[in-house]
Amino acid sequence: MKKIxxxxxxxxxxxxxxxxxxxxxxxxxxxxxxxTIYGKIENNKENLIYLSYNSITDTIKTNENGEFTTxxxxxxxxxxxxxxxxxQTMIYCLPKSNIKFNANATDFSNTLxxxxxxxxxxxxxxxxxxxxxxxxxNSEQFLYAADYKIFxxxxxxxxxxxxxxxxxxxxxxxxxxxEFVKLEPKRLDLLTATLILTYYTPIISSNKxxxxxxxxxxxxxxxxxxxxxxxxxxxxxxxxVQNFVPYLLTKDLxxxxxxxxxxxxxxxxxxxxxxxxxIENTVREYVYYNFIKEFISYYGxxxxxxxxxxxxxxxxxxxxxxxxNKIFSEYNKLAKGQASVNxxxxxxxxxxxxxxxxxxxxxxxxxxxxWCGPCIREIPALESLKQKFADKNIAIIxxxxxxxxxxxxxxxxxxxxxGTQLHAGGWNNDLCNYFKITxxxxxxxxxxxxxxxxxxxxxxxxxxxxxxRNLEGI
Numbered sequence: 001m002k003k004i005x006x007x008x009x010x011x012x013x014x015x016x017x018x019x020x021x022x023x024x025x026x027x028x029x030x031x032x033x034x035x036t037i038y039g040k041i042e043n044n045k046e047n048l049i050y051l052s053y054n055s056i057t058d059t060i061k062t063n064e065n066g067e068f069t070t071x072x073x074x075x076x077x078x079x080x081x082x083x084x085x086x087x088q089t090m091i092y093c094l095p096k097s098n099i100k101f102n103a104n105a106t107d108f109s110n111t112l113x114x115x116x117x118x119x120x121x122x123x124x125x126x127x128x129x130x131x132x133x134x135x136x137x138n139s140e141q142f143l144y145a146a147d148y149k150i151f152x153x154x155x156x157x158x159x160x161x162x163x164x165x166x167x168x169x170x171x172x173x174x175x176x177x178x179e180f181v182k183l184e185p186k187r188l189d190l191l192t193a194t195l196i197l198t199y200y201t202p203i204i205s206s207n208k209x210x211x212x213x214x215x216x217x218x219x220x221x222x223x224x225x226x227x228x229x230x231x232x233x234x235x236x237x238x239x240x241v242q243n244f245v246p247y248l249l250t251k252d253l254x255x256x257x258x259x260x261x262x263x264x265x266x267x268x269x270x271x272x273x274x275x276x277x278x279i280e281n282t283v284r285e286y287v288y289y290n291f292i293k294e295f296i297s298y299y300g301x302x303x304x305x306x307x308x309x310x311x312x313x314x315x316x317x318x319x320x321x322x323x324x325n326k327i328f329s330e331y332n333k334l335a336k337g338q339a340s341v342n343x344x345x346x347x348x349x350x351x352x353x354x355x356x357x358x359x360x361x362x363x364x365x366x367x368x369x370x371w372c373g374p375c376i377r378e379i380p381a382l383e384s385l386k387q388k389f390a391d392k393n394i395a396i397i398x399x400x401x402x403x404x405x406x407x408x409x410x411x412x413x414x415x416x417x418x419g420t421q422l423h424a425g426g427w428n429n430d431l432c433n434y435f436k437i438t439x440x441x442x443x444x445x446x447x448x449x450x451x452x453x454x455x456x457x458x459x460x461x462x463x464x465x466x467x468x469r470n471l472e473g474i
Contacts, residue, residue, distance in 0.1 A: 033074050033095035038116075039082075041066040044105040046085040053080040053093075055319045066105075077179050081235050086403075089129055090235055092121045092180060109133040121177055124169045128162055132191075138373065143199050148210050151199050159192055183234060186224070190236035193220050197243035205250050227280035241287055242294070249273055263303035267295055271307050281314070289320045293327065297438055298456050301331040334435060334455040340446050341434035345399060345422035348409060353397075353422055355450050362394040362471055363446040364457065364464070367424075367437055369402045370411035375441040379415050381460035386419050388465065392474050393448070399424050399431060401440065448473070 037051070044066045051058045051070060062068045072080070072093065080091040087108040091099060097117045104111040109130045114122035135158045136142055145151040166184055174181045196217050203210065221244060224231075231237045249270065260266040274291065278284040288311045295304045308324065315321040332338075344354040355363065366382060368375035386396050397420045402408040408423055424431060431437070435444060435455055443464070445457040453471075458464035468474060 035072045035074050035093050035095060035097040036069065036099065037072065037080070037091060037093070037097075038069045038100045039067070040102045041084060041087075041108075042102075042104045044084060044087075046105075049082065049084040051080050051082055051091075053078050055317060077177075079233055079235060090125050092118055092125060092177075094118060120173060121169075121180060124165070127165060131158065131162055131165075137195070138371075143195070144373065145199075148199075148203075148213055152213070152216075155192065155195060159188065162188060162191075183230065186231065187234045187236050189220060189224055190231075190234060190240045193217065193224065194236065194240045194243050196220070197240075197247050201243065201247045201250055204247075204254055207254060209254075227278060227283050229280060229282040232283065232286055238290055242290070245270070245273055245277070245291075248277075263295075263299035264306070267299070267304050267307055270295075271310075281316075285311070285314050285316065288314070289317070289324065292324060296327055296331055297436060300334060300456060301328045302335070331436070334452060336452055336454065338452050340444075340450050340452055341430050342450070343399075343429070343431040343434075345424050345429075345431075347420065347422055348412065353420065355446070358395045358397075359450060360393075360448050362448055362453075362468070362474065363444075363450070364394060364396045364468065365431075365444040365446070366396070366398045366460075367401060367431065367440050367442040367444070368398060369400055369440060370404075370407040371402070372440050376411075376415075378441055378460050379417065383415075383418060385460045385465060385468075389468060389474075392468075394468060394471075394474060395420060397422065401425070401427055401429075401432065 039049070039062075041049075041062065044062065047062050049060050049062060049068060051060065051072075053072065054074075058070060058072075060068045060070050072078075074093060074095045074097075076095070078093050080093050082089050082091055085105070087103070087105055089108075089112060091101075093099060094117070099114065099118055099122065100116040101112060101114045101122070103113070109126075110133075112126045112130070114126060135154065138144070140146070141150060142154045143151070145154070166188065170181045170184075196213065200210070200213050200217060203213075224240075226241075226244075252273075260269065271288070271291070274284070274287055278287050288307075292304055292308055292311060295307075301308075308328065311324070312321065340355060342355045344352050346352050364385075366375075366378070368378075370376075382396070382398075389396065398417065399422045400408045400411075401424050402411075403426045405423060405425070411417070412421055427437070435442070441459065443457040443459055444455055445453040445464075445467070447453050454467075458467060
């Protein structure tokens with residue numbers, strides 16, 4: 001029986017519902033509300049940037065100097081999400097804004113600087129983002145602290161600083177940015193709650209409880225108006241929801257021996273919790289849209305057909321509905337029995353291996369990175385799996401998406417990782433693109449002819465050992 005594991009996902013994209021306009025209305029808005037964003041990013045290896053706002057994502061190519069200019073049609077204050085490679089920020093934009101910013105991609109958060117209109121509010125956001133980046137969140141003094149008191153102390157230090165910065169901003173800028181000042185405390189609460197959830201959910205997943213943390217978390221989440229559609233304007237709402245729902249499900253399952261026989265059964269359980277939490281129509285549609293995409297990414301489109309039918313009945317956002325229709329059709333090629341792409345990547349010595357080199361063997365692929373905490377936590381179980389099947393007809397292959405080769409090599413040596421280890425060097429490669437990998441760790445199981453058995457296979461710490469033992473001719 002396959003055990004379905006609860007997802008803990010953090011991301012930073014924004015999707016806000018918008019209403020279609022007539023051509024005449026669009027022309028008027030173009031004249032009245034055209035806003036301009038100019039940016040220059042030095043030493044940027046990525047020549048594409050992505051700006052997301054109002055259910056739209058613009059893909060923009062920078063010139064050879066890392067410069068770009070784009071124009072947006074906005075009818076109200078809008079948070080624009082900027083992404084280029086692993087660098088991201090928020091840009092607060094008003095109708096008729098003329099915003100400029102500069103940054104160095106090698107130290108993005110510490111060099112990001114805004115000028116032009118909305119300079120004050122965007123430099124405030126940049127400073128808040130820099131505080132987050134420099135707080136050492138992914139360290140043993142923060143999210144990986146063994147003692148919860150160390151975690152809480154680091155959290156309190158960070159958000160005391162951020163709260164003080166906001167109060168100073170609000171004192172001088174409430175009249176100019178009234179809507180921003182209303183929403184910013186909610187954004188900070190969402191950030192705080194997400195960090196606590198990220199720290200605490202793995203703890204309760206191991207059937208442990210910390211009363212002090214739960215009291216803080218329950219008080220904080222209880223004060224958030226999660227059925228207020230204005231929360232959708234905040235990029236932090238999505239990662240909060242993506243951590244809050246799994247936390248509540250983990251609490252429901254704590255101490256119980258519950259296994260789901262299929263991803264479809266797990267999806268019904270998962271979306272039942274969503275239905276109980278989110279009752280405001282716009283918010284519920286937004287949450288359904290995002291979680292359907294996550295479920296497809298992790299478990300395939302077949303796991304969520306009935307849920308998608310429910311979503312289509314409620315959907316008012318035609319752009320998002322069209323996107324999901326397209327995703328469902330594209331994921332058909334990842335179904336069981338379909339051929340895998342014949343990827344090729346080098347090992348530590350520079351020798352290139354392709355999937356075709358392993359023809360005649362089952363193949364279990366681990367897509368990972370040295371910076372990925374959940375990936376690192378799977379290593380002991382993965383190395384144990386390699387030992388158990390060392391003399392069997394299966395190749396267990398690690399494929400790293402680390403952009404920094406030295407980080408990959410250092411982790412291989414530090415953890416004494418054995419077997420075939422390959423380096424993809426980033427997200428943009430045949431394997432990740434074909435299997436639509438947007439989160440790691442990701443595990444893929446292929447048959448002896450290179451066809452898909454499961455494009456979202458169990459983790460080493462899950463039920464994969466039993467699955468492999470039951471393979472014919474292993």
